[in-house]
Amino acid sequence: MKQAVPIPFPAKGNLIPILSVCLLLLNPSIKAQVQLNDSATVSLLTASPWNGAIYALFGHTAIRVQDDSTGIDEVYNYGFFDSSQPGFIYNFVRGRTDYILGVTSFADFIYEYRAKGQQVVEQQLNLSPAEKQKLYDALYENALPENRKYRYNYFYDNCATRPRDMVEQYCNGEIQYPPTDAPQSYRDLVHESLVNYPWYSFGIDLLIGS
Structure with a gap:
């Protein structure tokens, strides 16, 4: 994995209109599936937390596939959902919410997060051409309407674990994760992200139980 790099804010004139974004969400693939060039890149995009909604207090992760030779610059985002559904927060924490994998252009992804004041960091993955193609093919297949x-699940299957699992599954080598300073439970990690929101922390403690 290469060095993480903060992404600068793009010019608004380069963005696809909002109507196009809506159409992209209805059709989860921007371009037809292609054979990637050896120079194509696959990256993890990590967004910093946002205090505008409880589900955004933990940040976000997505996968970017960029290939200048074919014009592909797509973001595979496992974080799409309908927050207006009844009991969303309760179901969100209890693991009873359906999410989908959506595909948008990188320009739209970065503009949305930067417009809310979130930093987005890109980590380019050190994958072979074969690994990049396998990962891209799997993401494309996963984004089809019947699969997306x-x-x-609040801890085990979510919009951050899915990108990790996809990379691990289609990477032939061993991924090195940096060690943590001390062992932490899931509850510790939740409290760490909600240190400024004690009522959220208390409510989640009640919902997840002991």
């Missing part, structure tokens, strides 16, 4: 829905 999954049952969200």
Whole structure:
């Protein structure tokens, strides 16, 4: 994995109109599946937390596939959902919410997060051409309408674990994760992200139980 690089804010004139974004969400693939060039890149995009919604307090992760030779610059985002559904927050924490994998252009992805004041960091993955193609093919297949829905789990199956799992599955080598300073439970990690939101922390503690 290469060095993480903060992404500068793009010029608004380069963005696809909002109507196009809506159409892209209805059709989860921007371009037809292609053979990637050896120079194509696959990256993890990590967005910093946002205090505008409880589900955004933990940040976000997505996968970017960029290939200048074919014009592909897509973001595979496992974080699409309908927050207006009844009991969303309760179901969100209890693991009873359906999420989908959506595909948008990189320009639209970065503009959305930067417009809310979130930093987005890109980590280019050190993958072979064969690994990049296998990962891209799997993401493309996963984003088809019949495959893109999954049952969200607050800890074990979510919009951050799915990108990790996809990279691990289609990487032939061993991924090195940096060690943590001390062992942490899931509850510790939740409290760390909600240190400024004690009522959220208390409510989640009640919902997840002991």
